[in-house]
Amino acid sequence: MAVSSGEGKATPDRQMASRRAGEQGLLFDTEVSAPPEDVGYRGPTACAAAGITYRQLDYWARTALVEPSVRAAHGSGSQRLYSFRDILVLKVVKRLLDTGVSLQQIRTAVTHLRDRGVRDLAQITLMSDGVSVYECTSADEVVDLLQGGQGVFGIALGRVWQEVEGSLAELPAERAATDDPEDSGEHPHDELAHRRRARRTG
Numbered sequence: 001m002a003v004s005s006g007e008g009k010a011t012p013d014r015q016m017a018s019r020r021a022g023e024q025g026l027l028f029d030t031e032v033s034a035p036p037e038d039v040g041y042r043g044p045t046a047c048a049a050a051g052i053t054y055r056q057l058d059y060w061a062r063t064a065l066v067e068p069s070v071r072a073a074h075g076s077g078s079q080r081l082y083s084f085r086d087i088l089v090l091k092v093v094k095r096l097l098d099t100g101v102s103l104q105q106i107r108t109a110v111t112h113l114r115d116r117g118v119r120d121l122a123q124i125t126l127m128s129d130g131v132s133v134y135e136c137t138s139a140d141e142v143v144d145l146l147q148g149g150q151g152v153f154g155i156a157l158g159r160v161w162q163e164v165e166g167s168l169a170e171l172p173a174e175r176a177a178t179d180d181p182e183d184s185g186e187h188p189h190d191e192l193a194h195r196r197r198a199r200r201t202g
Helices: 012-023 043-050 054-062 084-098 103-114 139-148 157-168 191-201
Strands: 125-128 133-136 153-156
Touching (some): 043 054, 043 157, 084 103, 084 157, 133 139, 153 157
Antiparallel strands (some): 125 133
16 A cells, blocks of 8 residues: 655656646645544435445445444444544545445555544545555655556545535534434534634635
8 A cells, every 4th residue: 555755856757747646636735624523424424425325335334344433333223423534434435436446455445544543644645546556645655656657546635535524514413422413412513514614704
């Protein structure tokens, strides 16, 4: 997953690769704020924010690809609760699948992402040639892959983070301690919505 890179000279090829990376939004210029850890989202909300079907969500949970980390389902009638981080990973899985990456490679990528801290995720760009997935944590690594032809496409997790944050701002959330957002003392639109509104007016 991890790639190593030297400093690399500013050759015309490298400059072109750097420009391509910038145009594709693959470089590391995204500021994010850590989401609240005790807020979860039910399956339908997770599906809406990640752009997946409920069948995909259920299958990935049952096969332990992406499991709900806030609360797992226990028996009939109980609700899974997915964290912000879970939904971020769900969206990344969907994008990798859409570009033809095998489920085996995706599972490897997800394992690497699971070991990362929340803030670390926003500083990662995943690159793929459609077969392998490479984890880049610096602009040099992204440019090296593009220059070498290995990075056919890339996913900047900081950008995905912002997309998920924007989607969840308009969707219902709930505290992990309760099954009913009405009982939690919190408005179903959690802190993300408040931060988004503050950004608009600030």
